[in-house]
Amino acid sequence: MVKEFNILITGVGGQGVILMSELLGKAAVTDGLRVRGSEILGMAVRGGSVTSAIRIGDEVYGPLIPTGKCNALVGMEPSEALRNIAYLSKSSRVILNTAVTIPFTVSIGESTYPSLEEMLAKLGKASDMIIQLDAAQLAQEAGNRLTTNIVMLGALFGTGQLPIKIATIKESIQARFPAKVAPVNIKAFDLGYETCQQAVK
Amino acid sequence: MKELTVSSDAPGQRLFVLGNEAIARGAIEAGVQIAAAYPGTPSSEILETLAGVAKELDMYVEWSTNEKVAFEVALAASICGVRAMASMKHVGVNVAHDPLMTASYIGAKGGLVLLSADDPSAWSSQNEQDNRYIAEQGYIPVLEPSSVQEAKEMMADAFKLSEQFGQLFMLRSVTRIGHARSDITLGEISRERRKGQFIKDRTRLVYTPREARINKPLMLERFEKIKKAVNTLPYNQLKLASGAKLGIIACGLSYSYALEAVNWLGIKDKVSILKIGTPHPLPEELVIKLLTSVKEVLVAEELDPFVELHVKAIVGERNMPVKIHGEDLLTRIGELSTRKVTEAIAKLTKTKTPVDFANIDKLEQETAPLLPWRPPALCPGCPHRASHYAVRVASRRVARDYGKEIEPIYPGDIGCYALGYNPPQEASDTIICMGGSFGIASGLARVVDAPIVAHLGDSTFFHAGIPPLVNAVYNKANITMVIMDNSATAMTGFQPHPGTGYTAMGEETVLLKPEEIARACGVKFVEVVDPFNLKEATETIEKAIRFEGPAVVVSRRLCAIIEQREKKKRKEEVIPYRVDQSKCNEKCNACIELLGCPAIIKEGTKTVIDSSLCTGCGVCAQVCPYKAIVLE
Numbered sequence: 106m107v108k109e110f111n112i113l114i115t116g117v118g119g120q121g122v123i124l125m126s127e128l129l130g131k132a133a134v135t136d137g138l139r140v141r142g143s144e145i146l147g148m149a150v151r152g153g154s155v156t157s158a159i160r161i162g163d164e165v166y167g168p169l170i171p172t173g174k175c176n177a178l179v180g181m182e183p184s185e186a187l188r189n190i191a192y193l194s195k196s197s198r199v200i201l202n203t204a205v206t207i208p209f210t211v212s213i214g215e216s217t218y219p220s221l222e223e224m225l226a227k228l229g230k231a232s233d234m235i236i237q238l239d240a241a242q243l244a245q246e247a248g249n250r251l252t253t254n255i256v257m258l259g260a261l262f263g264t265g266q267l268p269i270k271i272a273t274i275k276e277s278i279q280a281r282f283p284a285k286v287a288p289v290n291i292k293a294f295d296l297g298y299e300t301c302q303q304a305v306k
Numbered sequence: 307m308k309e310l311t312v313s314s315d316a317p318g319q320r321l322f323v324l325g326n327e328a329i330a331r332g333a334i335e336a337g338v339q340i341a342a343a344y345p346g347t348p349s350s351e352i353l354e355t356l357a358g359v360a361k362e363l364d365m366y367v368e369w370s371t372n373e374k375v376a377f378e379v380a381l382a383a384s385i386c387g388v389r390a391m392a393s394m395k396h397v398g399v400n401v402a403h404d405p406l407m408t409a410s411y412i413g414a415k416g417g418l419v420l421l422s423a424d425d426p427s428a429w430s431s432q433n434e435q436d437n438r439y440i441a442e443q444g445y446i447p448v449l450e451p452s453s454v455q456e457a458k459e460m461m462a463d464a465f466k467l468s469e470q471f472g473q474l475f476m477l478r479s480v481t482r483i484g485h486a487r488s489d490i491t492l493g494e495i496s497r498e499r500r501k502g503q504f505i506k507d508r509t510r511l512v513y514t515p516r517e518a519r520i521n522k523p524l525m526l527e528r529f530e531k532i533k534k535a536v537n538t539l540p541y542n543q544l545k546l547a548s549g550a551k552l553g554i555i556a557c558g559l560s561y562s563y564a565l566e567a568v569n570w571l572g573i574k575d576k577v578s579i580l581k582i583g584t585p586h587p588l589p590e591e592l593v594i595k596l597l598t599s600v601k602e603v604l605v606a607e608e609l610d611p612f613v614e615l616h617v618k619a620i621v622g623e624r625n626m627p628v629k630i631h632g633e634d635l636l637t638r639i640g641e642l643s644t645r646k647v648t649e650a651i652a653k654l655t656k657t658k659t660p661v662d663f664a665n666i667d668k669l670e671q672e673t674a675p676l677l678p679w680r681p682p683a684l685c686p687g688c689p690h691r692a693s694h695y696a697v698r699v700a701s702r703r704v705a706r707d708y709g710k711e712i713e714p715i716y717p718g719d720i721g722c723y724a725l726g727y728n729p730p731q732e733a734s735d736t737i738i739c740m741g742g743s744f745g746i747a748s749g750l751a752r753v754v755d756a757p758i759v760a761h762l763g764d765s766t767f768f769h770a771g772i773p774p775l776v777n778a779v780y781n782k783a784n785i786t787m788v789i790m791d792n793s794a795t796a797m798t799g800f801q802p803h804p805g806t807g808y809t810a811m812g813e814e815t816v817l818l819k820p821e822e823i824a825r826a827c828g829v830k831f832v833e834v835v836d837p838f839n840l841k842e843a844t845e846t847i848e849k850a851i852r853f854e855g856p857a858v859v860v861s862r863r864l865c866a867i868i869e870q871r872e873k874k875k876r877k878e879e880v881i882p883y884r885v886d887q888s889k890c891n892e893k894c895n896a897c898i899e900l901l902g903c904p905a906i907i908k909e910g911t912k913t914v915i916d917s918s919l920c921t922g923c924g925v926c927a928q929v930c931p932y933k934a935i936v937l938e
Contacts, residue, residue, distance in 0.1 A: 117680070118682070126487065127322075127487075130322040130487055130489075131322045133322075133489075134320055134321070134322045134489045139489060140322060140487070140488060140489050141453075141454075141486065141487070141488050142486060142487040142488070143482050143485060143486040143487065144485060144487075145429055145430075145481075145485070152680070152682060152683050152685075152904050153680060153681060153682035153683075154680050159487075164566075164569060165566075166453070166561075166562035166563075166565045166566050167482075167559070167562040167563050167566050167643075167644050168454075168482045168483075168486035168487070168488070168559075168562075169482065169643055169644065171566065171570070171643065171644035171645050171648070172643075172645040172661065172663060172666055173661040173663075173666050174661070184676075184677055184678055184680075185680075187673055187676065187677060188673075188677050190669060190670055190673050191666050191667070191669070191670045194661070207678070207907065208678050208679065208680040208681075208904075209683055209902055209903070209904045209906075209907070210678060210679045210680065210681065210729075211678055211908075212898050212906065212907050212908045213729060213730050213898055213899060213902055215679060215729055216678045216679040217678065218678045219676040219677075219678075223676060224676070227669075227672070227673050227676065230669060231666075231669060
């Protein structure tokens, strides 16, 4: 029985955050688990911040992850992971894509973008386990840059913490994509998974 | 195996869905025959889901021109004995308010349900109004779900209750229901399809003062019956803990936060909980039972202290020795959370919080200054960016003639183009409500001596832009009205509207043109421009502003997202622009500062175009004073 496992996916509109939570949710239901979650949708397509919560377990009721109660944070973009630092605790796993997306407000001089070191230092104050990977690079290796989100999904499973079976999430990925591109996505998942496993060791 | 969907006739099966899909499923299970809506976050997916299965399930589904019409369409079906619904965002209910208040006098023959999608925290709205007050004003009973599963059950039940009591029901959803995701267990689908029958009944349907006076007491009688019945509805549940000093009254989604809070605090068996699924009318018998068993009560509810005030009235009336808390500890601003409820209960029970929230807050505050500002922006290639640019250049030219200090005023409206209010364009000076730009412009013209150039989108024009346009003509308001026509209700997800030529159910229909409507309304200056031709657009808008009397310019270009999708389908290549570094004056930054396109970025001191984002619209190339932006 799973009591409560909270996953927060953070990123920028267009990075495939919502698709990741749909895949996770469907797989969890297939495995007979209870799932709750929520996201902000309306502005997602226009390059704003996007967060999506997926919560699994019998003692989960609300759609939102309580402050400090996130088990795994998937950061598709470093500053967006940092924006959600309040959800982390020392035992949270942070899986971080180190590729940055700089908002247009930096170009017009309305804000500044921090260095990766600064961001990692802050995240390190909240959580003891930060796994960094260049997901875009791994996606390229898998055969398509657009699979970055699936690489990150693989990395999430690579932490070895998820209550969803790996076979089930792979089935879920297989079913979601047309036969032509499904293998590339499975490869992307595996690359993310292995990279994370290596890092955890 | 056929994949399970919201229309599958598979009782007992589990499906992972968005809350709004669950609400649609509830209506499907109830056998709804007529559904009408106007898009608005967080409600749009309900009607979208129904539209997708309408033909298969023999339903009629429409995107109406606005929420008032949507509600009237549903009301008419109900009058004829057919199950019907209208769904809308919270501020949409304001538009439907007029028929709503009399609909409750009429009562319901066919089950009639109004779905109000409230938006605590105003994630995608201009305010965070609590529509339970509107329901109270109209004696409309409210069901408020605590989970996505319950939202489905309530939606299905609402039709039955509406018929049982002969009254219109409201389902109050909130963002974290409609845009939550959850597994749900499917129920049976009703296949009953009724033939509508209009029975002439002056006393019930023709509202002159006589009928208002006859029907109000009848409505009050219906409401009294509902008031008794809610005490035994399964959506209201009282769990008394023996010896408990604290009671929690948790309404709707707050119940899920309250359950998590008492578990987190480890005091599950030490507090009594009353779950409220009908905030209006309240299950008074259950409330009184709780009040007589505890010393203190915390009322948790989304937004205003609606339940709290009614509970306080019960306490006051009976002079009960129990202290009621609610907004003193939870505030009426923003959405609730497990944390907020946990902190409130911890305070009342003098329990230590399970997490050191102060420490987390400190870290968050330290982090805040590091974070870049990432507001949603107009997409690369969005025609609204070009329209805003043309409006501003033209308006400033005219303003110079008004005097040195005079600045043009830009009343704006609800839709994607509102994103232009951010820097660098700062293209809207007011945004208040649907169609508000034209009405505000008419008022400004009476009191301010400056060019007044209002803008709204095509869908907003059909929704609420025509009456203020007529008003400007009739009252000779000297304003310019720009209709930014991208042939889509883009902000809410590209729903069709009267200017697109097809309906919610995918049928072809007449295509209405805003310029023809403007001419028919008596506007003497009406021109259509392509915003990607900046020179022509700017000159035409300047002429419109200089025109004595109301003038209309339709700035027409298909939404960039739809355009890109169609190009992909046609296998047409997108040719991006690039910056010729030999011509670019790196310090100029005109393209960035005038347009704020996400595809134009600084790499060190260099200005570059991100070829993966550029759609090849060419607007920046027209703005560049050095002719440094060229095709790849």
